[in-house]
Amino acid sequence: MGRVVAAGGGAAAAGGGGDDGERCAQNACETMPLLSRLRRAAPRDGDGGGGDGNEGRLSLGLRFAYGLGHVFNDVCAAMWFSYTLLFLQVVLGMPPILAGSMLLIGQVTDALATPVVGVLSDKKGSRKLWHLAGTGLVLISFPLIFSPCPGCDRDTPTLMALYYAAIISVFQIGWAVVQISHLAIIPDLTEDQEKRAGLTAIRYTASVCSSVAVYVITWCVFHVTRNSMFDSIGPEDAYKFRNIVLITTAIGLAASAYFHFGLKAHNLKPKVNTQTAGLDSLKKSSIASYFKSPLLFQVSFLHVASRLFLTISLVYMPLYLNETYGEDSEILALVPLVSYIASFAASLGIKYINNSWGSKTTYFIGAVISTFGCVWIRYGTGGAHGRGNVYGASILLGGGSSVTMVTSLCITAELIGTHTHNGAFVYSIVTFADKLFNGIAVMVIEDLKCSSQELCPHYYRDVLAYVCGGSAILGVLVLATMTYLSGATKILTSPTENDPESKNPDVTTALTHEVT
Known part of the structure; x- marks a missing residue:
């Protein structure tokens, strides 16, 4: 459930968005900032309302x-990542290992459902x-995740776990279906790359507004229902x-209804199968070449760390x-809100x-900022003097x-x-690895x-300090190995006489792509 500009293209590719998804991801990482994309995406004088390609x-x-x-997916994602474990453990009393396994089930279901839904x-x-x-x-499923299990209590944790595992699986499948279909609509609306980038930027802006809205709503509910100065969650x-x-x-639901009423069938161009036998052969050969290079695994681990x-x-x-400021329920919404605004900025x-x-220097800067935030959490927060510091740490x-994730x-x-015909494969490997490792990490943390x-x-203070700090350092170490190897690594082999597809230089090209 990524919510960054570049993630839009990545998820599209992983789920069947095709070459257009990968190009959107590339464009989002290049020269045009988000606000500029929005301005470039605005209609010019005389623009009509069609969506039929370049015309x-x-x-x-x-x-x-x-x-x-x-938007529906975005508000669900904000609740899912920020408050699911809190609700399951503190409100429902689910044992930590079972609560962690619920998140693992959700991540694995999402990872498996995404490519299947795309195809x-x-x-x-x-x-x-x-x-x-x-x-x-x-x-159907999302409201049930944050509702008590009927017929369950703290004495029946297994029954409770089975109930929520089923609900979460349905939710993650539905989430993947909405995500992939929405991303795949971008190339159906227009063939123009600039317009596609503009739609991706608009999608990201809506995602930011949705997440901010969730934290504001959470703060309002906690504030209005607060019974005293010391009001902990239970x-x-x-x-x-x-x-x-x-x-x-x-x-x-209102946003989804507007989407369906505002987007007509005639705005979408029909799906066309553009694959050829030669392209299929190229995909198979170049995918094998990816596996021969360590750079694919380095990039995957870099993304996993981020x-x-x-x-x-x-x-x-x-x-x-x-755990630290349990008597103040409002801080549960305010600190994530501040952190999210900082990530957007x-x-x-x-x-x-x-x-x-x-990219390498940018990633390193982000990792350093992240590490300082972890150090601040470990040594500068807690107690009365740390209540203000926690906001500063959350900004870092x-x-x-945000910097490490997007980079x-x-x-x-x-x-x-330029090898966008392999983009779906690369993004599938990278995103599947991150979802699997994240789910396992949460379950291990809860088990310990x-x-x-x-x-x-x-x-939980130590989890934020050491696990997050360790992942930031891991990213830097992976980045260092990429610096050492990337200059001498070729991802795809050059054309050879033994490969009939390589006779066409436009079909197979040497990719000595050094990450800048």
Whole structure:
């Protein structure tokens, strides 16, 4: 569930968005900043409302309708990463290892469903029909995740785990269906790369607004329902999460309805199968070449390290706040909100730094910022004097994670280079690895948790400090190996006389793509 500009193209590729998805990811990492993309995407005088390739124009209303198509997913993702473990453990009383396994089940289901949905949606049915079906699954399942299990209690943890595992699986499948179908609509709306980049930017802006809205709504609910100055989260607060979910679901459902009414079938060009036998042969040979190079695995580990930092900080920040400042429920919404705003602000400057100093230097800067945030969490927060410091640390965590996450996707796009016919394969490998490792990491962290808070009173503080800090350092180490190897590594072999496809220089090209 990525929510960055470059992630848009990456997810599209992984789920069957094709070459267009990879090019969107590449464009998002190049020269044009997000706000500039939005301005370039605005309709010119005389623009119409069609969406039929290079000939037609994309009206403002059509762009707006498209941008709202992923809002339901975005509000669900913000709740999923920030408050699922908090709700399962603190409100429902689910044992930590079972709560962690719920997140693992969700991540693995998402990883497996994404490519399957991509292939099927390319072959069967319309994009809007798939989007509608996915929205229905999310609508049915998402509110149930943050509702008490009927007939379950703290004495029946296995029954509770089975119930939520089924609900979460349905939710993740629906989420993947909406994500992939929405991304795949971009190339169906227009063939123009600049317009596609503009749609990606609009989609990202809607995602940012959705996430901010979730944290604001959460703060409002906690503030209005606060009983005293010292109001900690507990089993009696299930209704608060229910109210938050009902409000966010209503917003997401309204946005999805506008998307379906505002985006007409005639705006979408029919799906065309452009594969040829020669291209299929090229894909097979060049994919084998990818596996022969260490750079694919280096890029995958770099992305895993970046995503691990982001996921752990999102998931465990509310638990850390509840552990350290449990008497103040409002801080559970305010600190994630500040962190998210910092990540958005940082994303606006990444393009400039990337263009001036290159992807590696940009990633290193982000990792250093992230590490300082972890050190601040470990030594500068806690107690009365640390309440203000936690906001400063959250700014560093949010800004640093944004830089490393977006830059890792840019490096992935650079790995693909002009070989967009392999983009779906590369993104599938990278995103599957990050979802699997993140799910396993959460379950291991929950398994290692002490049975009583008195035995390890600062457990979640140490998780943020050491696990997030370790993942930032891991990213730098992987980056160092890429610096050493990339200059001498060829991802794809040069044309040879033994390969009949290599006779055409436009079909197979040597990729000595050094990551800048």
